[in-house]
Amino acid sequence: MxxxxxxxxxxxxxxxxxxxxxxxxxxxxxxxxxxxxxxxxxxxxxxxxxxxxxxxxxxxxxxxxxxxxxxxxxxxxxxxxxxxxxxxxxxxxxxxxxxxxxxxxxxxxxxxxxxxxxxxxxxxxxLPENPAALVVVLMAVLLLLALLTAALILYRRRQSIERGAFEGARYSRSSSSPTEATEKNILVSDMEMNEQQE
Known part of the structure; x- marks a missing residue:
C-alpha cells in the first residue's frame, strides 16, 4: 500500500x-x-x-x-x-x-x-497506467539488454582475435619451420660456391 x-x-x-x-x-x-x-x-x-x-x-x-x-x-x-x-x-x-x-x-x-x-x-x-507508455518502457528495456549483449559478444570476440594474433607471432619467432632452415642452408652453400669460383 x-x-x-x-x-x-x-x-x-x-x-x-x-x-x-x-x-x-x-x-x-x-x-x-x-x-x-x-x-x-x-x-x-x-x-x-x-x-x-x-x-x-x-x-x-x-x-x-x-x-x-x-x-x-x-x-x-x-x-x-x-x-x-x-x-x-x-x-x-x-x-x-x-x-x-x-x-x-x-x-x-x-x-x-x-x-x-x-x-x-x-x-x-x-507502473504507468497508460498501456502505450508501458509498451515503450518494456521496448526500451529490451533494446538496452540487446545492446549490452551485443557489446559483450563483440568485446569477447575482439579479445579472442588479439590473443590469437599475439600467440601466432610469438610462435613464429621462437622456432623456424623446416623449409626456412633448408632455404638458409641453400643460400650458405651458394655463397660458398661463388667464393670458391672466384
Whole structure:
C-alpha cells in the first residue's frame, strides 16, 4: 500500500480496476486482511472499507448494496452520529478493528476487491497506467539488454582475435619451420660456391 488516497479517490481507483473498495464479510476475512495490512503499518493507519450509510433502511451497506452483517468496530463502537453520508469507515492496520470518521482530509491505504470474490491487494502501480507508455518502457528495456549483449559478444570476440594474433607471432619467432632452415642452408652453400669460383 504505497498509495494513500482519500475515500472518493479510492472508490474511483477500484472502479477503474474493475472492482470495489474492500468489503469484509466475516471474521476469517477480517483476520486475513488485517494480517496483510500489518506489513504496511508504517505507511498507513489502515485501509478504506467500501461501506456507506443507506438512509432508506438506516443501516450500513457495502458498495454492492448488500447489508453489513459482520462488523468489527473498535471502542467506543459505532455511534448514531457516525451514521451519515459524511462518514467513512476503515480497518486499522495495527489492530484489525474498524473505525468510523470523517471522509474529508483523511487518506488511507486502498485495497480493491475484484468480482471473483478474492481480495486483491494493489500496491497501486508505480507502473504507468497508460498501456502505450508501458509498451515503450518494456521496448526500451529490451533494446538496452540487446545492446549490452551485443557489446559483450563483440568485446569477447575482439579479445579472442588479439590473443590469437599475439600467440601466432610469438610462435613464429621462437622456432623456424623446416623449409626456412633448408632455404638458409641453400643460400650458405651458394655463397660458398661463388667464393670458391672466384
Amino acid at each position: 504505497e498509495l494513500l488516497l482519500g475515500h472518493k479517490e479510492a472508490r474511483q481507483r477500484c472502479q477503474r480496476a474493475g472492482g470495489a473498495v474492500l468489503s469484509i464479510l466475516d471474521e476469517m476475512e477480517n483476520v486475513f486482511v488485517w494480517e496483510h495490512l500489518q506489513s504496511y503499518e508504517g505507511q498507513s493507519r489502515g485501509a478504506w472499507l467500501g461501506m456507506n450509510f443507506s438512509p432508506k433502511g438506516g443501516t450500513l451497506v457495502w458498495q454492492d448494496n448488500t447489508a453489513v452483517n459482520y462488523s468489527n468496530w473498535g471502542p467506543p463502537g459505532l455511534g448514531p452520529s457516525m451514521l451519515s453520508h459524511n462518514s467513512c469507515y476503515w480497518i486499522q492496520s495495527n489492530s484489525g478493528l474498524w473505525r468510523p470518521g470523517a471522509c474529508t482530509n483523511v487518506t488511507m491505504g486502498v485495497v480493491c476487491k475484484l468480482p471473483r470474490g478474492e481480495p486483491s491487494f494493489h500496491p497501486m502501480p508505480s
